[in-house]
Amino acid sequence: MRPLANCYVAAGYLDPDYMRRMGVPHTGEDWNLRTGGDSDLGYPVQAVFPGVVVATGWYRVWGHLVVVRVDPWVRDLLQDALEEPLEDLYVRYGHLHHVVVARGERVEAGECVGSVGKGDGRYLAHLHIDFPRVSLPPEAYPRREEEVRVQYLDPARVWKALAFADRPNLLPHDRLLYAPVGGLYTPHGVLETPHGAVLRSTGGKLYVRPARR
Numbered sequence: 001m002r003p004l005a006n007c008y009v010a011a012g013y014l015d016p017d018y019m020r021r022m023g024v025p026h027t028g029e030d031w032n033l034r035t036g037g038d039s040d041l042g043y044p045v046q047a048v049f050p051g052v053v054v055a056t057g058w059y060r061v062w063g064h065l066v067v068v069r070v071d072p073w074v075r076d077l078l079q080d081a082l083e084e085p086l087e088d089l090y091v092r093y094g095h096l097h098h099v100v101v102a103r104g105e106r107v108e109a110g111e112c113v114g115s116v117g118k119g120d121g122r123y124l125a126h127l128h129i130d131f132p133r134v135s136l137p138p139e140a141y142p143r144r145e146e147e148v149r150v151q152y153l154d155p156a157r158v159w160k161a162l163a164f165a166d167r168p169n170l171l172p173h174d175r176l177l178y179a180p181v182g183g184l185y186t187p188h189g190v191l192e193t194p195h196g197a198v199l200r201s202t203g204g205k206l207y208v209r210p211a212r213r
Contacts, residue, residue, distance in 0.1 A: 001043060001116070001127060007031050010126060013154040014145060025145045028092070028130025029155045041097060041125040043116040047107045048091050048129070049074045055138035056099050062128075063119035064096035067138050068107060073200050073207035081161035082153075087134050089153075094128035095119040131158055184208060 001007050011018045011030040018026040033040040047068060055067040068091045075089040097117030101107055118125045131153040132140075142148050184191045191197075196211040 001031050001033070001040070001045060006033055008034055013130075013152070013156060014148060019145075024141065024143055025148045027142065027148050027152045028128055031127040031129065032124075038118070038125045040116045040127075041118065043125075044112050045093055045096065045114050045116060045127055047109055047111050047113050049089075050108045051091070051106075053101045053103050053105045053107060053113075054090070056101065056103055057138060059139040060120055061122070061141075062094050062139055063117050063121075064099050064114065065138055066093045066096060066099055066101060066113045067091070067132075068093075068113070071207065071209075073205065076205060078158065078161060082157060086153075088132075090132040090135075092128075092130050092132060092138075094130075095126060097125070129155060131155060 008031075009029045010032050011026050013026060013028060015026045033043060049068070049070045051068040051070040051074070053066060054069045056065065058064050070089040070091060075086050078089065079086040093113055095117050096114040099114040101113050107113060116125050116127050132151060133153050134151055136151060140151075142151060183193055184197055191208070191210065193210040197208050198211045200207050
């Protein structure tokens with residue numbers, strides 16, 4: 001939801017007020033437009049990080065949900081910034097009104113994944129976003145604070161660790177390379193890249209994926 005200046009976080013990670021009201025710990029952040037009410041219903045939601053959509057669907061309370069498994073190079077970048085190991089990294093976009101991506105589809109940072117909704121209709125429109133750090137069922141919701149601390153990253157830590165997280169692309173352009181090649185040799189065979197390849201380096205590792213037209 002951009003620009004960020006137009007938004008505010010109504011409920012944060014492990015927000016004590018949320019726990020008192022709802023009886024369960026909060027796994028992420030709830031984002032709203034400052035204009036309040038349902039004014040953000042249908043407002044576009046952009047992907048935070050590049051990755052692959054691993055789940056979409058409609059669930060009770062959640063409404064429409066999109067889960068993106070973040071690219072490994074982003075996970076490595078973030079775990080270096082946070083100085084703690086990450087088994088995996090996902091972004092979960094909840095309570096959506098519309099979904100414009102499908103399971104298995106690739107999304108880049110800044111691409112639209114859907115729009116702000118009202119979940120299953122029991123509350124005002126807002127975006128719920130959280131960062132599972134382990135593989136979980138799409139609609140999973142822990143009941144204990146200890147589970148949240150183990151299974152989810154605090155979004156505030158993510159924003160602070162990556163000072164350029166509000167830019168359309170995650171990394172500055174000097175960290176991204178494009179190679180106009182049709183195929184790359186790998187230990188597992190030839191990786192077909194009819195539109196070239198995108199290369200990113202982080203932490204001494206080089207990640208390569210086929211470019212899209």
